[in-house]
Structures are given as structure tokens and as C-alpha cells.
Amino acid sequence: MTFSAVVVAAGEGLRAGPGAPKAWRLLGGRPILRWSVEALLAADADQVVVVAAPERLDGLGEALAGLDRWTGVAGGAHRAASVQAGLAALAGEAHLPVLVHDAARPFVAKAHVERLLAALGDADGAVPALPVPDTLKRGRDVVEATVSRDGLWRAQTPQAFRLGRLREAYAAWPAGEEPTDDAGVVERTGGRIALVDGDPLLMKLTYPEDFAMAEQLAGGRRIARTGFGVDAHRFGPGDAVWLAGVRIAHDHGLVGHSDADAGLHALTDALLGAIAQGDIGQHFPPSDPQWKGASSDRFLAHAVGLAQAGGGQVLSADLTLICERPKIGPHREAMRARIAEIMGLPLDRVSVKATTTEGMGFTGREEGLMAQAVVTVETPI
Ligand code: MG
Numbered sequence: 001m002t003f004s005a006v007v008v009a010a011g012e013g014l015r016a017g018p019g020a021p022k023a024w025r026l027l028g029g030r031p032i033l034r035w036s037v038e039a040l041l042a043a044d045a046d047q048v049v050v051v052a053a054p055e056r057l058d059g060l061g062e063a064l065a066g067l068d069r070w071t072g073v074a075g076g077a078h079r080a081a082s083v084q085a086g087l088a089a090l091a092g093e094a095h096l097p098v099l100v101h102d103a104a105r106p107f108v109a110k111a112h113v114e115r116l117l118a119a120l121g122d123a124d125g126a127v128p129a130l131p132v133p134d135t136l137k138r139g140r141d142v143v144e145a146t147v148s149r150d151g152l153w154r155a156q157t158p159q160a161f162r163l164g165r166l167r168e169a170y171a172a173w174p175a176g177e178e179p180t181d182d183a184g185v186v187e188r189t190g191g192r193i194a195l196v197d198g199d200p201l202l203m204k205l206t207y208p209e210d211f212a213m214a215e216q217l218a219g220g221r222r223i224a225r226t227g228f229g230v231d232a233h234r235f236g237p238g239d240a241v242w243l244a245g246v247r248i249a250h251d252h253g254l255v256g257h258s259d260a261d262a263g264l265h266a267l268t269d270a271l272l273g274a275i276a277q278g279d280i281g282q283h284f285p286p287s288d289p290q291w292k293g294a295s296s297d298r299f300l301a302h303a304v305g306l307a308q309a310g311g312g313q314v315l316s317a318d319l320t321l322i323c324e325r326p327k328i329g330p331h332r333e334a335m336r337a338r339i340a341e342i343m344g345l346p347l348d349r350v351s352v353k354a355t356t357t358e359g360m361g362f363t364g365r366e367e368g369l370m371a372q373a374v375v376t377v378e379t380p381i
Contacts, residue, residue: 002044002046002096002097003044003045003046003096003097003098003099003113003117003160004045004046004047004048004049004090004091004092004096004097004098004099004163005040005045005047005048005049005098005099005100005101005158006048006049006051006083006086006087006090006098006099006100006101007033007036007037007040007048007049007050007051007086007101007102007103008051008075008079008082008083008086008100008101008102008103009021009023009024009033009050009051009052009056009075009103010051010052010053010074010075010076010079010082011023011079011082011104021053021056022104022205022211023052023103023104024056024059024063025211027106027211027214027215027218028215028218028219031063032103032104032106032205033050033052033063033064033103034063034064034067035106035107035108036101036103036105036106036108037050037064037067037070038067038311038380039108039109039110039113039380040099040101040108040113040158041067041068041069041070042110042310042380043109043110043113043114045069045099045113046069046092047069047070047071047090047091047092048069048070048071049070049071049072049073049086049089049090050064050070050071050072050073050086050103051072051073051074051075051082051083051085051086052072052073052074052075053074053075054074054075057072057073057074060072066309071089073085073086073088073089078178079178079179080170080173080178080179080185083100083170083182084170086100087163087166087167087170090163092163093163093164094162094163094164094165094167095162095163095164096162096163097117097120097160097161097162097163098160098161098162098163098166099113099116099158099159099160100157100158100159100161100166100182101157101158101159102157102204104204104205104206105156105157105158105202105203105204105205106205106214106218107199107201107202107203107214107217108157108158108202109201109381112128112158112199112202113158115128115196115197116128116158116159116160116196117160119160119194119196120160120161120162120194121194123191123192123193123194124161124162124165124186124191124192124193125159125160125161125165125166125182125183125186125191125192125193125194126159126160126161126193126194126195126196127155127156127157127159127160127181127183127193127194127195127196128155128156128157128158128159128196128197128198128199128202129153129154129155129156129195129196129197129198130153130154130156130198130199130200131149131152131153131154132149132152132153132154135149136148136149136152153195153198154198155181155183155198156198156199156202156203156204157181157182157202157204159181159182159183161182161186165186165191166182166185166186168189169185169186169188169189169191170185172188172189173185173188201217222378222379222380222381223378223379223381224315224376224377224378225274225275225276225376225377225378225379226274226374226375226376226377227269227270227271227272227273227274227275227374227375227376227377228269228270228273228372228373228374229265229266229267229268229269229270229271229272229273229371229372229373229374229375230266230269230370230371230372230373231262231263231265231266231269231280231370231371232262232362232368232369232370232371233254233255233256233260233262233368233369234254234255234367234368235252235253235254235255235366235367235368235369236252236253236254236255237252237253238250238252238253238254239251239253240253241253241254241260241326241369242254242259242260242261242264242295242296243261243262243263243321243326243328243331243335243369243371244261244263244264244267244319244321244331244335244338244339244352244371245261245263245264245296245297245335245338245339245342246331246334246335246338248326248331249326250325250326254368254369257286257291257292258284258291258292258293258294258295258296258299259293259294259295259296261296262321262369262370262371263319263321263335263352263371263373264296264297264299264300264339264342265280265296265299265371266319266371266372266373267300267317267319267339267343267371267373267375268280268296268299268300268302268303269373270317270373270374270375271300271303271304271307271314271317271343271375271377272303272306273375274307274375274376274377275303275306275307275310275312275377275379277303277306280299280303283299283302283303284299284302297338297342300339300342300343301342304342304343304344307377307379310379310380311379311380312377312378312379312380313377313378313379314343314344314345314375314376314377315349315376315377315378316345316349316350316351316375316376317339317343317345317349317350317351317373317374317375317376318351318353318373318374318375319335319339319351319352319353319371319372319373320353320354320355320371320372320373321352321353321354321355321369321370321371322354322355322356322357322363322369322370322371322372323354323356323363323366323369323370324356324357324359324363324364324366325366327354328352328354329354332352332354335352336350336351336352339352
């Protein structure tokens with residue numbers, strides 16, 4: 001579903017201790033505000049407006065380098081003014097869903113966004129919320145009362161609204177009062193807010209000790225994804241074949257639009273599969289003359305670049321070549337070295353195996369050869 005987002009990063013976060021404002025501190029090597037913007041873009045946000053303190057606007061370009069579909073706007077003196085500045089900068093129809101998110105909650109993920117958009121439905125808003133596990137007391141120095149937890153929730157962000165409805169609610173908000181969240185603004189105008197399952201990972205980094213915990217979590221919020229690729233090319237006239245990035249003298253060549261390197265093509269498709277980015281034909285259409293005779297290392301390097309652009313890291317590659325001839329054994333180490341070089345992997349993460357089909361089928365009749373590959377990539381969730 002199409003949606004926009006406002007990421008509020010204008011606060012100074014004084015409770016977090018000395019140093020840069022918390023949204024600008026590094027977490028897992030990336031500015032904290034970048035975590036949220038990346039996650040919202042990965043969840044298919046049409047546009048993300050980042051609200052920053054005026055003196056920090058110039059730094060957004062560096063903090064969000066390489067990302068697209070975002071705009072920076074200057075925040076106001078209070079959070080409510082910052083949210084309104086963000087809403088004013090959004091293009092789009094009044095019914096468009098908009099998510100408002102605190103940059104200090106870096107572990108927002110696509111699943112959270114999907115739950116909120118699904119729950120928004122006919123409601124005026126949807127908020128992720130958690131039950132209160134601790135016993136609640138009211139008092140100053142001594143307990144005056146134990147408060148029932150029944151029906152009490154801790155509201156988190158992002159919070160989802162219809163753009164027009166949220167703008168109207170803020171326009172009606174009394175000057176001089178500071179809302180503690182955006183749902184409260186819509187509630188004041190009689191809006192109905194749906195409660196959605198929250199997540200402890202949507203915690204707000206507030207106190208100095210929160211950052212150490214977040215740093216540990218930042219290392220763990222990645223998953224391994226595996227993709228599989230297959231390719232085959234037909235033998236034709238020629239005196240050499242390209243296979244797994246290595247030129248091998250042979251009594252035939254391989255027929256294909258590019259250099260017909262089935263090994264690198266299978267690896268490219270396996271990597272594209274691991275990051276769910278289509279297949280080699282979509283990225284390099286055989287109908288496009290610029291790929292005629294192209295060296296296939298470019299295809300594999302492009303797929304590696306796509307994985308890295310999404311914050312991914314290739315972990316390992318395993319290639320199996322299926323042919324009677326040429327013999328692979330004498331070239332195996334050169335192939336491993338070339339694949340490792342293209343994919344930016346240490347040699348011991350690259351495997352090249354070879355087999356025959358014992359004279360059966362098209363590889364057995366030496367009409368062509370086949371390659372199969374498995375690639376594993378570690379990506380952010
Ligand atoms: Mg091919």
C-alpha cells in the first residue's frame with residue numbers, strides 16, 4: 001500500500017547524556033536516524049520527510065547518503081511544531097496513509113509498517129502498543145495507590161493516520177499545549193485509534209544505558225538469506241569458453257548473447273535470488289545491444305552492488321559446473337580466485353565443484369553445459 005512517512009529527528013535528547021543529539025549518534029556504524037529512514041524506504045514508503053533541527057539540515061545529505069525518496073525540513077521549537085512542519089512538506093492526497101515516527105526508535109521494520117497499514121482501515125489512526133508488565137504505583141515519596149494495569153497500554157511509534165485527518169487534528173490542537181504523541185492529537189478531535197501489537201524492539205532510546213543495549217541488538221538484527229541459480233549454454237564454434245570468470249581453451253565455444261559464462265550467470269541469479277531482486281534477464285535483457293559480448297563479471301558485480309546498497313553482505317558462494325568437457329579440475333583454483341575477487345569474498349568462502357551426468361542428457365552428449373549456484377547473503381531484517 002502507498003504511504004508516506006515523517007521521521008522526527010529534531011529533538012536534542014538531553015536525557016541521553018552529553019554528545020551529539022541521539023538521532024545523530026552512530027548505531028552499528030550508521031546514524032540512528034538513518035536506521036528508520038532505511039526501514040521505511042524498505043517497506044516501500046513513497047516519500048519520507050525527515051524533520052531535523054535547522055542547524056543540522058545540512059548534515060542530512062551525509063547521514064542519508066545513497067538513499068532516495070527523502071526530503072529534509074527544519075523542525076520547530078517543540079515536537080508538535082516539528083511534526084506539523086513535516087506534514088506540511090508531504091505531497092499527496094488527504095486519504096494517503098502517513099506514518100509519524102520518532103527517529104530515536106531505530107528498530108522499526110517492514111512488518112511493523114504492514115501491521116499498522118492493515119489496522120488503519122476505517123480507523124482514524126493506528127498505534128503499536130504494548131501491555132504494561134510492571135505493577136503501577138501512584139505517589140510521590142510514598143505509595144498512595146496501586147493502579148490497575150487493566151486496559152493500559154504503552155504507545156510506541158510509528159503511528160499511522162490519514163494525512164488529511166492528522167493535519168486537521170493538529171490545526172485544531174490548542175496552542176501552548178504539548179501532546180505526548182500524535183494519536184493523542186487525533187483523539188482530542190474525537191478520532192478512533194486502533195491498537196496494534198507493539199514490539200519491545202520499537203523501544204525509544206532515551207537513557208545512556210539504552211545505547212549499549214541497542215548496539216548489541218544492532219549486531220543481531222540481520223538474517224541470512226540464500227538464493228539458488230541455474231544456467232545453461234549451448235556449445236558452438238570456437239576455440240575457448242569463458243567459465244566462472246576464467247578463459248579455458250577448448251575445441252568449442254559457448255553460444256550466448258554475452259560471453260555465455262554459465263558459471264557467473266548462475267552465481268548472479270543465485271545472488272539476485274537471495275536478495276529477491278528478480279533475475280539476470282530483468283537486469284540485463286538479452287534484447288539490449290549493450291550486453292552483446294559483455295564480460296559477465298559485470299553482471300555479478302552489479303548484483304553484489306545491489307546487495308550492498310540494501311545493507312547486505314555476501315557471505316558465501318557455491319558453484320557446481322556440469323559438463324563432460326572441458327575438465328574443470330585444472331582451472332578450479334583460478335575460478336575460485338576470480339569469483340572471490342568479483343564478489344569481494346575471502347577465498348575460503350568460495351566453492352567451485354564439478355560433475356558430469358555420465359554421458360546422459362544434453363551435457364552428456366556435449367551439446368552444452370550447465371551451472372548451478374547457491375549464494376548466501378546477510379541482510380538487515
Ligand atoms: Mg546465461
